[in-house]
Amino acid sequence: MQLIDTHVHLNFDSFQPDLASVRSRWQEAGVVRLVHSCVEPAEFTSIQAIAHQFPELSFAVGLHPLDAEKWYNDWADKIRSLASSEPKVVAIGEMGLDFYKADNYVTQRMVFEAQLAIASELHLPVIIHCRDAAKEVREILQKWQDSKGEPLRGVMHCWGGTPEETQWFLDLGFYISFSGTVTFKNAKAIHASAAMVRSDRLLIETDCPFLAPVPKRGEKRNEPAYVRYVAEQVALLRGETVEAIAHQTTQNACKLFNLVL
Ligand SMILES: [Zn+2]
Numbered sequence: 001m002q003l004i005d006t007h008v009h010l011n012f013d014s015f016q017p018d019l020a021s022v023r024s025r026w027q028e029a030g031v032v033r034l035v036h037s038c039v040e041p042a043e044f045t046s047i048q049a050i051a052h053q054f055p056e057l058s059f060a061v062g063l064h065p066l067d068a069e070k071w072y073n074d075w076a077d078k079i080r081s082l083a084s085s086e087p088k089v090v091a092i093g094e095m096g097l098d099f100y101k102a103d104n105y106v107t108q109r110m111v112f113e114a115q116l117a118i119a120s121e122l123h124l125p126v127i128i129h130c131r132d133a134a135k136e137v138r139e140i141l142q143k144w145q146d147s148k149g150e151p152l153r154g155v156m157h158c159w160g161g162t163p164e165e166t167q168w169f170l171d172l173g174f175y176i177s178f179s180g181t182v183t184f185k186n187a188k189a190i191h192a193s194a195a196m197v198r199s200d201r202l203l204i205e206t207d208c209p210f211l212a213p214v215p216k217r218g219e220k221r222n223e224p225a226y227v228r229y230v231a232e233q234v235a236l237l238r239g240e241t242v243e244a245i246a247h248q249t250t251q252n253a254c255k256l257f258n259l260v261l
Pocket of ligand 1: 007009037094207
């Protein structure tokens with residue numbers, strides 16, 4: 001069984017002491033490719049070093065909405081040139097809106113739109129972080145597609161929306177990625193969303209080191225090997241085998257991020 005973890009943060013401090021054993025465990029679990037996300041462009045060098053250490057890892061460059069206040073005028077140029085300088089960059093992000101922890105709508109929107117422009121120019125998919133902001137993210141993506149006349153490609157990562165919101169992003173052509181939150185017992189809306197996403201738009205991720213899935217939920221640190229539990233839960237919710245989910249999500253990730261197995 002081959003799995004792809006489409007969203008990891010392995011450059012965080014908690015992985016530094018034992019990254020080699022973390023890797024052995026993801027290899028044993030069948031994780032054949034990983035997409036490393038990026039919360040701010042200053043991380044580029046540390047992520048690039050990990051990507052060069054582990055050939056199965058590709059990565060993104062971008063600025064997280066909760067860091068939007070760090071945006072400077074020359075950052076668009078910086079993200080553009082970093083992304084074009086490195087063949088292992090397969091996406092721009094993570095970008096988006098987060099009104100759960102912040103309310104600086106104007107700044108977040110400006111930074112989000114600036115990064116959509118870079119992705120479109122470089123023909124790269126976007127990784128979208130959306131928390132308590134589905135309506136606003138939908139509106140921005142819809143406006144973008146209407147005004148440019150070209151569809152954006154991308155993924156709603158660590159998705160936590162209702163089936164209705166999920167449908168909005170499917171209609172926009174986006175992929176929907178489920179994380180450990182889909183294994184949480186009370187996450188009824190996420191369960192319903194995981195059951196209704198069309199097969200060719202389904203992705204899985206850990207978002208590690210955050211959000212360890214059941215049965216590892218008590219652990220302080222999540223890791224890529226645990227994407228297997230996400231696959232198992234998604235399979236259960238859809239009445240499919242875990243092998244079928246692994247196969248489908250691996251194909252989908254290869255298509256979206258242009259990965260070759
Ligand atoms: Zn992330």
